[in-house]
Amino acid sequence: SKSNQTAQILLSEFRQASATPLHRLRQVSDDMTAEMHAGLLSEGGSQQLKMLPTYVEHLPTGDEEGLFYAVDLGGTNFRVLRVQLGGKEKRIMNQEYQEVAIPPELMLGTSKELFDFIAKTLADFVATEGEGFDAHSGHIRELGFAFSFPVLQTSVKSGIVIHWTKGFKIDDAVGKDIVAAFEEAIGRKGDHIRVAALVNDTVGTLARGRFWNEDTMLGVILGTGTNACYVEQADAVSKWRDPPPKSGEMIINLEWGNFRSPHLPRTFADEEVDVESVNPGDQWFEKMVGGMYLGEIVRRVLAKIAQEAGLFGGSSSPKLFEPFSLSTPYVSKMHSDESAELTEVAKILEDVFEIQSTTFQERKIVHDVCDILAERGARLAAAGIVGILKKIGRDGSTTNGSQGLKNSNGKTVVAMDGGLYEHYAQFRSYMQAAIEEMLSETAAKSVVLELSKDGSGIGTALLAASHSQYG
Numbered sequence: 001s002k003s004n005q006t007a008q009i010l011l012s013e014f015r016q017a018s019a020t021p022l023h024r025l026r027q028v029s030d031d032m033t034a035e036m037h038a039g040l041l042s043e044g045g046s047q048q049l050k051m052l053p054t055y056v057e058h059l060p061t062g063d064e065e066g067l068f069y070a071v072d073l074g075g076t077n078f079r080v081l082r083v084q085l086g087g088k089e090k091r092i093m094n095q096e097y098q099e100v101a102i103p104p105e106l107m108l109g110t111s112k113e114l115f116d117f118i119a120k121t122l123a124d125f126v127a128t129e130g131e132g133f134d135a136h137s138g139h140i141r142e143l144g145f146a147f148s149f150p151v152l153q154t155s156v157k158s159g160i161v162i163h164w165t166k167g168f169k170i171d172d173a174v175g176k177d178i179v180a181a182f183e184e185a186i187g188r189k190g191d192h193i194r195v196a197a198l199v200n201d202t203v204g205t206l207a208r209g210r211f212w213n214e215d216t217m218l219g220v221i222l223g224t225g226t227n228a229c230y231v232e233q234a235d236a237v238s239k240w241r242d243p244p245p246k247s248g249e250m251i252i253n254l255e256w257g258n259f260r261s262p263h264l265p266r267t268f269a270d271e272e273v274d275v276e277s278v279n280p281g282d283q284w285f286e287k288m289v290g291g292m293y294l295g296e297i298v299r300r301v302l303a304k305i306a307q308e309a310g311l312f313g314g315s316s317s318p319k320l321f322e323p324f325s326l327s328t329p330y331v332s333k334m335h336s337d338e339s340a341e342l343t344e345v346a347k348i349l350e351d352v353f354e355i356q357s358t359t360f361q362e363r364k365i366v367h368d369v370c371d372i373l374a375e376r377g378a379r380l381a382a383a384g385i386v387g388i389l390k391k392i393g394r395d396g397s398t399t400n401g402s403q404g405l406k407n408s409n410g411k412t413v414v415a416m417d418g419g420l421y422e423h424y425a426q427f428r429s430y431m432q433a434a435i436e437e438m439l440s441e442t443a444a445k446s447v448v449l450e451l452s453k454d455g456s457g458i459g460t461a462l463l464a465a466s467h468s469q470y471g
């Protein structure tokens with residue numbers, strides 16, 4: 001039919017606009033490397049990448065012992081957890097966690113409301129500490145705090161909120177020490193637990209990876225948002241004014257969600273998502289890659305094809321035109337539908353958009369849009385990783401060579417965490433394929449993307465241990 005033809009034309013235009021051929025990925029990764037250099041040179045040296053020094057001096061080695069807690073404030077959920085560590089032989093003897101959804105109104109409220117809620121959840125969780133967990137008598141319980149928003153750290157356990165992302169906007173917290181706000185809330189509850197380390201979730205993920213494998217050099221989050229950190233040589237951080245750390249290495253949090261490049265394949269849908277967000281103009285990379293936005297981009301593309309080409313028989317489903325009605329887990333469910341008739345796609349279109357009957361061609365378009373956008377996001381994330389590998393001379397390119405980072409027995413492990421990476425199989429395989437496409441064969445063999453499950457939470461507890469006052 002004519003409308004199906006128009007739909008096919010719109011789809012192929014969109015496919016073109018979203019394409020990430022190898023040469024484009026190389027431009028993106030080159031831009032990432034260049035911005036990293038600029039951001040290390042001076043404060044504000046890069047308009048995009050903050051390249052934040054983290055003050056984490058000791059990555060876990062596996063020798064840590066004792067009971068440690070973590071609070072992981074991500075974007076959608078927050079988790080409280082505890083681990084009992086038993087040293088080199090026993091490693092993690094026991095772990096327990098609890099996950100709580102953040103009430104939406106707290107994302108736009110006050111700092112006090114948010115932290116009172118977190119402190120209460122933490123206190124309730126500590127109260128359930130039972131067998132298999134042993135708080136050393138005479139020790140105050142220690143906690144790692146994973147806070148996954150841009151923070152200017154002032155020490156390993158203090159830092160100032162720069163701004164919010166991922167749908168959070170708590171204005172009174174900006175410019176203030178986030179640990180102080182948290183500890184005040186803990187104090188109001190009358191509890192005894194202290195923050196031993198404030199870490200970005202990427203750093204927790206790196207730490208969790210390093211605890212098990214000393215070749216771990218990068219931590220990457222693909223969840224609600226996206227970000228990465230890596231191990232850098234201290235003397236490469238020109239903007240650092242304090243004495244260099246003894247290890248000679250520093251962990252740098254890129255805050256790559258705010259990366260942008262003229263080579264990013266931005267479309268009308270990305271433009272719309274950005275303009276209507278609580279942080280327009282910011283976080284372009286995150287808005288093209290992160291789980292918070294992927295479903296919404298798919299929805300906008302489908303809405304446009306419905307409007308301009310009568311997709312779904314032009315049936316005006318109000319839900320199809322409602323922002324954020326399609327969440328990313330549905331995208332991955334539809335994408336992994338391998339049935340001949342795309343019956344899962346049909347079911348989700350009905351459940352989510354209340355579109356009762358669809359033709360196979362329509363369902364195929366939906367499937368294609370999911371595929372196009374997952375592939376784009378995955379390949380851009382891969383280009384980011386290759387940009388970092390290049391910066392540390394681990395991309396196998398002859399011009400770089402190893403910068404002499406201590407640890408280089410062949411492998412470079414990238415610790416990965418986040419719901420998008422963990423649960424979206426096609427996304428993972430597109431990433432892996434892009435890494436292999438971009439690197440030489442030898443380099444590709446040495447780079448391992450490894451799921452660091454619950455890395456941000458457990459890794460943060462591990463960092464509390466490696467920065468314990470009783471250590």
Ligand code: ADP
Nearest residue numbers: 074075076223224291328329332418419420423
């Ligand atoms: P956060 O980034 O908030 O710390 P997570 O790492 O748990 O949280 O990631 C949650 C995000 O992961 C969700 O916002 C969603 O976008 C994405 N996600 C969760 N489940 C799936 C799934 N099955 N398929 C694709 N994406 C998923």
Ligand code: MG
Nearest residue numbers: 074201223456
């Ligand atoms: Mg998280």
